[in-house]
Amino acid sequence: MTVMEKRLDRQILALAPEPAFRAPPANLEAEQALLGAILVNNDAFDRVSDFLKPDHFAEELHRRIYETAGQLIRAGKIATPVTLKTFLGEQDLGGMTIPQYLARLAAEATTIINAVDYGRAVHDLAVRRELIHIGEEVVNTAYDASVDSSPRMQIEEAERKLYAIAETGRYDGGFQRFSEALARAVDMAAKAWEREGGLSGVSTGLHDLDRMMGGLQPSDLVIVAGRPGMGKTALATNIAFNIAKNYRFELRPDGSHETVNGGVVGFFSLEMSSEQLATRIIAEQAQVPGYKIRRGDISESEFHRITAAAREMQAIPFYIDHTGGISIAQLTARARRLKRQRGLDLLVVDYLQLLSGSKSRSENRVQELTEITTGMKALAKELNVPIVALSQLSRQVESRDDKRPQLSDLRESGSIEQDADVVIFVYREEYYLNSKKPPEGTAEFQEWQQKAALAHGRAEVIIGKQRHGPTGTVELAFEGEYTRFSDLAQEDHLPARM
Known part of the structure; x- marks a missing residue:
């Protein structure tokens, strides 16, 4: 560098304003x-x-x-x-x-x-x-990120803190006049009267279940529980896809979308990959067994049904997050992001016990699950959408003669029953009968055969708790090879016999 260049640099530095140090805002x-x-x-x-x-x-x-x-x-x-x-x-x-x-x-x-x-x-x-x-x-x-710290983790942590600020210390809460709540209740009833099916909530696509529940209600936490093999993931997937497939909207004056039927669905698949979940839905919609799709053992007509179903499914608002082992804080941040960017009318979590709490790991699992269910109920209220969360049941079900689940069977914490607005159990007698098949030719086999014939293709959805409706049992048809639930053809619904 020449003497002239050095002199010029000094002159530029002398002319540059000194950096201003700003104090944090306070009054x-x-x-x-x-x-x-x-x-x-x-x-x-x-x-x-x-x-x-x-x-x-x-x-x-x-x-x-x-x-x-x-x-x-x-x-x-x-x-x-x-x-x-x-x-x-x-x-x-x-x-x-x-x-x-x-x-x-x-x-x-x-x-x-x-x-x-x-x-x-x-x-x-x-x-x-x-x-x-x-x-x-x-x-x-x-600037100083460690090797094991990914940018995505930093983004999620920043989002969590930003939303914590937004929700803490809000001054728009407190008491409100009863007349305001009354007006909203009447408005909800009017929309239910106008909506297809006459439901106050989002239709599950299963009419008998809708009649008992009035659809899935905004801000409700719905727990779907069952032992492995009962079909709880299949039921949640069927409901989620039915809602996404029936999505219809109207444009508001500000250009945003107002849902008039069905809805935008977010699905947290913590157990299965997005490909496995998509295969299940394709099997259900195309009526081709999932195992045949995975093996590639399909006929030409089945292949055409699969491609037709895939084309139809591409346009539906169904969003999957298959990240495993996420915390309730991460799930909350991602659900808020989806609501903000795409809209959201239903959130599904498969399943509850695979989530982790955001607090220290020294706490026991009961406290951790309490934090998870409390956070999920708070999220349902905040986003004003129903959340369907799947849950495992304890093994004590297997030790009873009548294996129909009860509220006391909910695994690991009483907070699940306490925080949930609706608790649904999925039960299939056929599953247990198939595991106890006696030798052919015996008297026990004939009795078993009669029971198996009655239970074949049937499932019970037991509503064990419902804050704003009756409890009871709804019978559904279940096609195991397609993992598909549907309404059961009741005797009084069939056409008259000649």
Whole structure:
């Protein structure tokens, strides 16, 4: 580099502005005004405590004042400069003591009418500071990422934190007039009356089941449980595909889609790959046994049915995530993303026990499953869609003579029964009869043959719990080679015999 070039570089550096160091956004005056209002009239605390937490204050002393005042008020005591100073200790505030500072806050307080506005200002600035913190963390983690940390994991963690901010401390909750809830209930009834099938929820495509449940209701957590081999995955897959296949929508004025029939489906397949799940659905729709599709042992007509079914299936809004071993936090983040990007009317999780909690692994499995079911119910309410989650049953079913499952058979945690709005059990007598076939030619074989003939191709869906409807049993037809459930042809539904 020449002397001239060095001189030019120095001149450029001298002209460049010095980097500005920005302080995180805060409004200490709003914090002081709010605390003063609380000290003058404790009713101001009740107006903001629903959404405002001590951590939302930028100044550490303000956090302590707000937290201590809250503890006193909740204990039925009065929070004033006199009662608070005992709990805050001694601290030099630049020539002012804490008792003097509290007295000044109360003396300069404005009316409590503005308390909510001040509280919202403090809350919003706290959210901005948290966003800045997350942004810095994302940048630093991306620079200093470890070998075993993938970008996808970092994205999911950032999404989780962003949604945690969005949902924590919201100030749009609280009590509402009963008339508002009443209007929404009447609107729901009107839509059910207009909708095909007259259902308030999303139709499962199985009419007998819909009659018992009124369809799958928004914000409901529906547990489908059964022992291995009963067909719970097949039932969930059939319902999910029926809903996606019947999807119809109308355009809103803002260009978004409003579902009028069927729905957009998200399917978390934690046990099977997306290819295995697709093979099951193709087998069901094309009526070609799945084992023949996997072996390639199919005729020309079967191949044409498969390709026709595949063409029809390509257009339906059915989205599969087959990542194994994800946590409830990851599932929540991905479901929110799907709702935002594609829309969502039904979420299916296959199955519950393959999810992990987001807390420390030292906790026992019962606590972990409680966190999972609580999180899933909260997600159903937040997204306002039904969530169908599959669950295993304990082995105690096998030790009973009557192997029909009960609520007490739900595996690992009572939280499944507690958090679920609907619990459905899938039971097939045929499965157990086939495993107990006696030798041919005996009296037991003739009795078994009669029972097997009655149970062949039949399945029972037992509604063990339903918050807004009856419990009972629905009989369905089950075609094992196609893993397909359908309505059973009842005697009173058949055409009249000549």
